[in-house]
Amino acid sequence: MLLHKLKNIFQKAKLPLKDIVQSAVFGGKREDYEFIEEQLLLSDIGVETTQKIIKKLKDRVKEGVIIGRENIVEELKKIIKEILKDPVYFNLDEKGIILVSGVNGSGKTTSIGKLANYIVKNEKRVLLGACDTFRAAAFDQIEIWGNRANSFVYIPQDGKEPAAAAFESVKYGIENGYDKMIIDTAGRMHTNKNLMDELKKLYSVLKNKFPNVPLFSILVIDATNGKNTLQQAKNFKDAVNVDTIFLTKMDGTAKGGSVITIADELSLPISFIGVGESIEDIDFFDKNLFVDSIL
Ligand SMILES: Nc1nc2c(ncn2[C@@H]2O[C@H](COP(=O)(O)OP(=O)(O)O)[C@@H](O)[C@H]2O)c(=O)[nH]1
Ligand SMILES: [Mg+2]
Known part of the structure; x- marks a missing residue:
């Protein structure tokens, strides 16, 4: 950008x-x-x-x-x-898992498409694991982004629970020589299962089954929701040990004050921002430029 x-x-x-x-x-x-x-x-x-x-x-x-x-x-x-904490990034040059979580509609799948595209442009092979297994439409959507980003989309067998789906996706990715396995997750459950319990399980399965594969965990937050989403975001942070925030919809009506508050109250860095709906609309968060622009 x-x-x-x-x-x-x-x-x-x-x-x-x-x-x-x-x-x-x-x-x-x-x-x-x-x-x-x-x-x-x-x-x-x-x-x-x-x-x-x-x-x-x-x-x-x-x-x-x-x-x-x-x-x-x-x-x-x-x-x-x-x-504001300094941003942290995954290492492009090592094989790794990128776990993406966040509430429904925050922009997870879109942001995964953007990240995959960025990684593929850097000459790496990317697999997207379709582990939002609770919405039928979720598979179609991630397929679309996978095609746009020249990435392979692993669709787990019907009826798989998210943790098993994530395990399968990563296993397939490692066995087939992919560099990054990006795991899409559900932001809401249609059953009365507890979303946070499912996520915790998914996280611990990845940690335990692939102890030697770095796991980078990204929480996607819609910047225009401001303070309202903070409590929900805190629950995600408790469940999956988040490394950093991908702040989406910065092209919208986001307020600088809420951005600062989100980062501070979650005590997490912001590393990526979404600035539109297309695949190139991603950038690295530059905190100095941000602060100098808002004040
Ligand atoms: N304007 C804008 N819209 C975005 C951005 N990121 C995602 N969206 C939109 O937010 C909506 C929800 O995105 P989606 O990826 O389906 O969210 P998910 O439910 O978390 O997977 C879609 O309409 C996206 O086009 C962004 O950075 N800017
Ligand atoms: Mg999605």
């Missing part, structure tokens, strides 16, 4: 903060902090994350940094950059 396009996308998520904060005379008094705190909350930053930012601001003042109208925004940028 071109840098200027990415900047525009981030700028749409701009915090309504800069002018207001800059107009304040910051003297380190209690009401000054309260004012900043209020503005952060109004920018869609969650309560806990706001408190963390204020604490860091206070620490800076204690350390002797003089903060005033001219540098308050720069200081806030530094603090937010500290709070």
